[in-house]
Amino acid sequence: xxxxxxxxxxxxxxxxxxxxxxxxxxxxxxxxxxxxxxxxxxxxxxxxxxxxxxxxxxxxxxxxxxxxxxxxxxxxxxxxxxxxxxxxxxxxxxxxxxxxxxxxxxxxxxxxxxxxxxxxxxxxxxxxxxxxxxxxxxxxxxxxxxxxxxxxxxxxxxxxxxxxxxxxxxxxxxxxxxxxxxxxxxxxxxxxxxxxxxxxxxxxxxxxxxxxxxxxxxxxxxxxxxxxxxxxxxxxxxxxxxxxxxxxxxxxxxxxxxxxxxxxxxxxxxxxxxxxxxxxxxxxxxxxxxxxxxxxxxxxxxxxxxxxxxxxxxxxxxxxxxxxxxxxxxxxxxxxxxxxxxxxxxxxxxxxxxxxxxxxxx
Numbered sequence: 001x002x003x004x005x006x007x008x009x010x011x012x013x014x015x016x017x018x019x020x021x022x023x024x025x026x027x028x029x030x031x032x033x034x035x036x037x038x039x040x041x042x043x044x045x046x047x048x049x050x051x052x053x054x055x056x057x058x059x060x061x062x063x064x065x066x067x068x069x070x071x072x073x074x075x076x077x078x079x080x081x082x083x084x085x086x087x088x089x090x091x092x093x094x095x096x097x098x099x100x101x102x103x104x105x106x107x108x109x110x111x112x113x114x115x116x117x118x119x120x121x122x123x124x125x126x127x128x129x130x131x132x133x134x135x136x137x138x139x140x141x142x143x144x145x146x147x148x149x150x151x152x153x154x155x156x157x158x159x160x161x162x163x164x165x166x167x168x169x170x171x172x173x174x175x176x177x178x179x180x181x182x183x184x185x186x187x188x189x190x191x192x193x194x195x196x197x198x199x200x201x202x203x204x205x206x207x208x209x210x211x212x213x214x215x216x217x218x219x220x221x222x223x224x225x226x227x228x229x230x231x232x233x234x235x236x237x238x239x240x241x242x243x244x245x246x247x248x249x250x251x252x253x254x255x256x257x258x259x260x261x262x263x264x265x266x267x268x269x270x271x272x273x274x275x276x277x278x279x280x281x282x283x284x285x286x287x288x289x290x291x292x293x294x295x296x297x298x299x300x301x302x303x304x305x306x307x308x309x310x311x312x313x314x315x316x317x318x319x320x321x322x323x324x325x326x327x328x329x330x331x332x333x334x335x336x337x338x339x340x341x342x343x344x345x346x347x348x349x350x351x352x353x354x355x356x357x358x359x360x361x362x
Contacts, residue, residue, distance in 0.1 A: 028058040035060075037180040040187040049075045050183055060180035067112035069121055069182055070096045073128055076190045077198050080205050080337065087112070099209060101127045105149070119150035119173035121182065122157045125189045130211055130329045130353060131156040140171040147173065162188055197351055197359045200335050204346060207337035212276040212292070212330040219280065220289045220305055227271030229293065231305050231314060233260045237286030238308050259312025266303055266314045270295040282336040283345045292350070298324040302350075321362045322352055329353035 031041050037060060044050050045058070049072055052058045067089045074081050074092040084090030093112060096102055101124045107114060116124075126133055133152040137159065146154055154173060157163045162185070165171050177185070199205050219235045243250040266272065278290040289305040293316075300322040307313040331353070335346025353359045 027056070028052045029056045031058050031060060035180075037184050040184040041180060044072070044076075044183045044187055047076075049186070050179075058179065060178060062179050063115045064177045064179050064182040065113045066102070066107045066116045066120065067093060068179075069116045069177070069186075070101065070124060072182060072186050073101070073124055073189075076186050077128055079198070079209065080207050095209075096124070099127065099211075115176040116182070117174050117176050118163070118171070119147055119154055121177055121185060122163060123150055123153040125162070125185065126153040126156045129160075129189060130331070131160060132328070135159050138171060140165045140169055142170045142172065145173055146171065197333070197349075197361060200347060200349065201361075204335045206333040206335060206349075207346070208282070208332075208334040210279060210332040212278070212332055215277055215279070215332075217277040217279060217289070219287055220277070222266075222275050222277065222291060222305075224272055224275055227273075227296065229266040229268070229272045229275055230263050231266060231289075231291075232263050233289055233305060235287060236260065236289055236306060238288065238306055240285045256306065256308050256312045260306060264307070264312070264314060266291075266293065266305075266316070268293060268295050268301070268316065270297040270299065272296075276330050278350075279332055279348075282334050282348055292319070292330060294327070300325075300327070319350075319362050321360060325352070327352050331359075 028041070028045070031038060041050075041058060041060065045052065071081055071089050071092050074096070079095065080091060081089065082091040084094065087093070089112070097104070102120065106120055106123065131153075133156045135155040136151045137155055138146065138151070150173065154163065154171065163171075220231055220233045222229055222231050238256070239253060243253055245251070245254065272293050272295055274294045276292040278292065280287050281290070291303045291305055293301050293303055295301070300319040301316040302319060304310070304315045304317075307315055309315060329352070331351040332348065333351055334348045336348070337344050337346060349361050351359050352362055
């Protein structure tokens with residue numbers, strides 16, 4: 001699948017939470033030392049994730065809308081924000097839906113200004129952080145008030161210490177967040193995820209971010225059984241130029257093409273424990289086929305499923321940085337983006353998460 005996210009998102013834009021230009025050390029007239037949110041709000045403002053209003057206030061008690069919360073989260077995690085489809089936050093909201101931060105059931109497309117409650121905020125952040133959402137443990141007396149769709153997300157945030165209950169042992173999932181509460185919650189998530197990779201080495205923000213857990217590339221199918229994996233390729237375009245059929249290159253291509261018509265074994269030397277399918281390389285002019293596998297001997301490999309340089313046999317390249325490591329998540333991130341209606345080619349990165357909040361590019 002060559003295009004993963006809505007391809008027409010473009011043009012960076014500052015938050016509409018505010019219109020005031022940031023100073024190097026912002027002074028907000030209604031944010032003072034001693035207030036419970038003082039440090040977090042100032043840190044968020046100084047980082048440029050939120051700002052105050054033209055009159056120099058922050059309005060910490062004002063309710064936060066879903067679009068504002070998504071925008072703060074996107075900026076905090078280094079993802080691009082901007083205007084599209086006539087809305088100041090079209091880019092980040094479109095990506096939020098694409099990435100599963102929220103669904104139309106959570107927030108209808110026509111109601112982005114709806115207030116965001118604690119349980120929806122937890123879903124947005126839990127998905128953005130890639131938290132393990134298998135736990136529904138919430139030891140609070142109003143546990144039953146948590147919406148069925150949000151229990152696992154609140155459970156994940158609680159398990160990581162990112163949310164706590166109130167003094168009366170309630171969680172108050174339907175409580176609408178204020179600007180101060182939203183800033184504090186996102187700040188805590190960002191601190192916990194301080195070693196997450198949010199931009200390319202040159203500082204370019206990622207425009208695409210795919211959690212590879214459960215990702216399915218429709219161009220091929222991989223099946224794993226008893227430690228062995230086989231691949232069937234349904235659609236591929238490895239060469240966008242022509243080669244003389246009688247030439248060595250033409251004959252090589254013909255042999256690889258013929259091999260790809262058949263089910264082929266991925267030739268790992270140890271039992272295959274897991275497989276992650278990768279999107280097509282965004283900078284490649286055709287359609288390629290790649291995956292990552294983990295084997296029982298603690299090794300990790302990138303696999304060129306086409307075998308285009310290996311006589312049609314899927315070719316493995318070890319990822320030495322991951323040998324013996326416990327990986328809690330794999331992500332595909334790219335700086336390829338759309339600007340002014342034109343696609344700007346960037347670079348693709350494979351990101352491995354070690355534990356909950358430490359990532360390495362491999």
